[in-house]
Amino acid sequence: MINRIKELLQEVQEMKAANAEELEALRIKYLSKKGEISSLMNDFRNVAADQKREVGKFLNELKETTQNRINELKEGFANEQVSQDDIDLTRTAYPVELGTRHPLSIVRKEICDIFGRLGFSIAEGPEIEDDWHVFSALNFAEDHPARDMQDTFFIQHNPDVVLRTHTSSVQVRVMEKQQPPIRIICPGRVYRNEAISYRAHCFFHQVEALYIDKDVSFADLKQALLFFAKEMFGAETKIHLRPSYFPFTEPSAEMDISCNLCGGKGCPFCKYTGWVEILGCGMVHPNVLDNCGIDSNIYSGYALGMGIERITNLKYQVKDLRLFSENDIRFLKQFESAN
Ligand code: DAH
Secondary structure (H helix, E strand, O other): HHHHHHHHHHHHHHOOOOOHHHHHHHHHHHHOOHHHHHHHHHHHHHOOOHHHHHHHHHHHHHHHHHHHHHHHHHHHHHHHHHHHHOOOOOOOOOOOOOOOOHHHHHHHHHHHHHHHOOOEEEEEOOOOEEEEOHHHHHHHOOOHHHEEEOOHHHHHOOOOOEEOOHHHHHHHHHHHHOOOOEEEEEEEEEEEEOOOOOOOOOEEEEEEEEEEEEOHHHHHHHHHHHHHHHHHHHHOOOOOEEEEEEOOEEEEEEEEEEOOOOOOOOOOOOOOEEEEEEEEEEEOOOHHHHHHOOOOOOEEEEEEEEHHHHHHHHHHOOOOOOOOHHHHHHHHHHHHHHH
């Protein structure tokens, strides 16, 4: 009998249960009325008197050990139960990091909103374009040196399939489809074959604006530009138009704004001129209107184009263009509050 008890002792010490049901089965096996220990107790009556003491001691030890082991296992399950109850399913699994808009998206939206308040609506066009929409319709002659102003990416060595070098191509697409009045703003990505550095990239973003109607004059352009500059950079901003050249506008101009860092007094940012250049503009060339099926004897209009990176740099003093496409969270996080 002692051997049987020792065997059971060993068994009980090693017993394991995977769940509460298994544990209950073990309890029944050892501790219930018809269990192993009870039956040993019954057999105990037949043990010789001189052995009773020793066998009794082992038997008690077995009973106690079994009870303790079962309690121990039970406690383990109870703890698990508590920790399961502890799970709050309404809580998020981990802290949610709020995303931010990209600075270029913030500025693009702001530009579009400002022109939206002047009645411009958004138009978009393809990034993979043909020669006509990027150059020819816009009055770039076949061998016009102005084509060299833009280092163009050609697709598959086909001179007629290009990545658009400016969003002016969208003007053409809209004018071909729609008669005046036209008042559109065209934001989008453009591509130029430039070596990547802190101040140039092979892709960047532009916004183009076009207004065509009867009797549109340079004065209308100037007023729209002034409104835009003040809305974008503050009411105290001044503008300055310099004569320039673009094949698709005549006359053409470039616009400077009073340096928003020094207020026009002169600083390293504006190279002590007090002015910084922000966009190109002009009256749409009659050839462009005619190319697009709009009668230049009846209609006139203005166009302007600006780089979103340039405006963003001025607003937020980002010194390296590459930051806009590197997706460094530390950089992007800084624009959280500008959302
Ligand atoms: N397309 C010109 C560029 O990429 C920008 C531009 C200048 C657009 C004058 C215009 C404009 O609409 O009138 O440099």
